[in-house]
Amino acid sequence: MGCRVHHVHHVARDPQAAAEFYIKHFGGRLFTPQMEYMKAPYVSVMLAGVEVRIRGVRPNESGNDRQVDIGLHHFGIQVDDLDSFAAGLEREGVEFTKKPGPGVLGSKTAFIKAPDGVLIELVEEH
Numbered sequence: 001m002g003c004r005v006h007h008v009h010h011v012a013r014d015p016q017a018a019a020e021f022y023i024k025h026f027g028g029r030l031f032t033p034q035m036e037y038m039k040a041p042y043v044s045v046m047l048a049g050v051e052v053r054i055r056g057v058r059p060n061e062s063g064n065d066r067q068v069d070i071g072l073h074h075f076g077i078q079v080d081d082l083d084s085f086a087a088g089l090e091r092e093g094v095e096f097t098k099k100p101g102p103g104v105l106g107s108k109t110a111f112i113k114a115p116d117g118v119l120i121e122l123v124e125e126h
Helices: 015-026 082-091
Strands: 007-011 029-037 040-047 050-055 075-078 096-102 108-113 119-124
Touching: 015 029, 015 040, 015 050, 029 050, 082 096, 082 108, 082 119, 096 119
Parallel strands: 007 050, 075 119
Antiparallel strands: 029 040, 040 050, 096 108, 108 119
């Protein structure tokens, strides 16, 4: 049985702004134009073969219903030259929670915040 990551789901206060973040900084492409789904805006971006599905806050949600104690903490994106890539993100005003430095198993990593506080780990493998 084969398997692969199908999608990552991002709930956003502004789905279009979140989509533009992935397009601008990671070369994603618009996959599904913005539409309404279950009473919330919905848009998706294809990023290196994985769909990032982004939906807005539904009428019965406050937008502050986030639990971060356990569960998925972040997702990782591999880049070829982390220092150069990170410098470009920094020039664009992207917030880092960890600047480029040593990672697990000899990799080099950094962490950034995408819209709505979504954490992305940038990884350069050696």
